[in-house]
Amino acid sequence: MDDEIKEKIKTFLSRFIRNHDLAYDEDIFASGFINSMFAMQLVMFVEKEFQITVENEDLEIENFSTIAALANLVERKSQMLARV
Numbered sequence: 893m894d895d896e897i898k899e900k901i902k903t904f905l906s907r908f909i910r911n912h913d914l915a916y917d918e919d920i921f922a923s924g925f926i927n928s929m930f931a932m933q934l935v936m937f938v939e940k941e942f943q944i945t946v947e948n949e950d951l952e953i954e955n956f957s958t959i960a961a962l963a964n965l966v967e968r969k970s971q972m973l974a975r976v
Contacts, residue, residue, distance in 0.1 A: 897942070897963040904937050905959070916960045921953060931956060938962065944969035 898916050905914055909925045920926045926934070934956060935946050944966060955965045 894963055894967065897966050898959050900941060901938070901959050901962050901966075904934075904941070914959060916963075917958050919957045920959075921957050926956075934962075938966060942966045942970065944973065 902914055902916070905920065905925075908930065909920075912925070914920065914925075935951070938944065939946055946965075946969070950965060950969070955961055
């Protein structure tokens with residue numbers, strides 16, 4: 893499931909980051925690809941696409957800096973929902 897999540901996130905990002913093939917572990921903020929306005933779009937995409945809620949405590953740069961980090965956040969939140 894992890895690779896499927898990563899590919900969905902990468903596909904979403906590639907619509908905005910053209911002419912660059914993002915690696916799963918590439919820091920999208922440090923690379924200058926993402927600004928704060930786009931970060932909110934990214935949060936909304938993740939919530940809608942994966943049917944999770946990103947809480948205030950989840951809004952840390954470490955959770956959104958790479959495709960892999962985002963996929964980990966999605967998996968953690970999804971597992972929490974599955975337990976309820």
